[in-house]
Amino acid sequence: MSSTLGSSIVKKLLMSLSGLFLITFLLVHLTVNSFLLIPDGGEFFNAGAHFMATNPAIRVIEPLLAIGFLIHILYGIKLTIENRKARGSARYASGKKTTGVTWASQNMLVLGITIAAFLVLHIAHFWVKMKLTGDPLLEHTTITIGGVETEVENSYALVNYTFSYLWVVIVYVIAAVGLAIHLSHGFWSAFQTIGFSNEIWRKRLTVLGNLFAVLIGFGFSIIPVLQYLFYQG
């Protein structure tokens, strides 16, 4: 086993598994975020955020998520460096005219860097304020969860305030589109790498991956846009 651990296929397996883990995270994240679209002054979203903040399972999953991101980013960089070396320095003078190769599949690193840059901003916007520094906007508010009055942090107020800036909304939409393009290749590619693909499943996975990419891209763009347009004041 030790000889196979450094093999190209095992390195790619790590990319694939961490990618699939991050895909599940995106689904959970989008589900909670969709509560922002319920026009109830953020009560349901606050309940969701309270559940995510206090749930003991999240304490375990949060560091796992950080490790997932780290593996995906570090191995992405490592594999790209190795591939540059394997390709060599010589380039074709007549260019590359191969048709039918998606732009996304050739630019996964660039898209990944875009997403990582957004991630830094995103963590500064919310995670740092909610978990570390606190923010006056997060002042406790009382909501009713299942008939019980509960005092929770007003996460909705922070989200609502953050999305009152047009530049924030624009950056979030660009990141969501970048993420969607990244997923349009990443989704099926992850399954191909673990060996779960053949002539038939490749078509199914590509369609499913594109649908998932559109769902994620559209979902994560429409929430800040609607927050900016209709939920202010």
Next chain:
Amino acid sequence: MENSINIKLKVWRQAGPKAKGRFETYELSNISTDSSFLEMFDILNEQLINKGEEPVAFDHDCREGICGMCSLYINGRPHGPDDDVTTCQLHMRKFKDGQTITIEPWRSAGFPVIKDLIVDRTAFDQIIASGGYVSVNTGGIPDANAIPIPKPDADEAMDAASCIGCGACVAACKNGSAMLFVSAKVSQMALLPQGRVEATRRAKNMVAKMDELGFGNCTNTGACEVECPKGISLANIARLNREFLKASLQD
């Protein structure tokens, strides 16, 4: 329909592995559109020899698309503008009168240039030697149908076996990966009972050799499949991944 064309060639010339290469321009007139790309090269070389110049070195052998010797990166694509054919099966009717044709060797760190358009593809032979075979104890001839094989499996194995090892997959790959080649060579045997016996060792040894020789990591872009003159499918790469991961878990 024109029967002959005049063309301008931009050909990569490189005296040796360490020498610095450059493009040289040649003009050819009255090339029959029915001639093959390599016949056009023969005409060029004849003219160069008659002028006392060094002919262009290029790989070729059977000239009927099955040996895997011919290569050439023509106008931005391995094996040129036609689909599913090798350079020797490419015809001059695919080019226009007055067109400039750029011809380069395969470019990948795993395939260093030997001279002009010839690259060193012995890395592929080394990968085959590491496990791309079936060990047989010779004896009497077995009955043809003694081992039943489902038709779809036999067909898929045959499709994988049509890989001629020309290296167009590596030449087209932005990662310099040889996964399409290795996956075809593993698949053609993994699908058949005779190949199953050594399947574990084969998958591990061939992937290890591929990595050791410095080929890149596949990112599933699919450029290899598009440029493969034999239409080898990406499904083979999924099978190789399966075979390799299964083999690793068995240790």
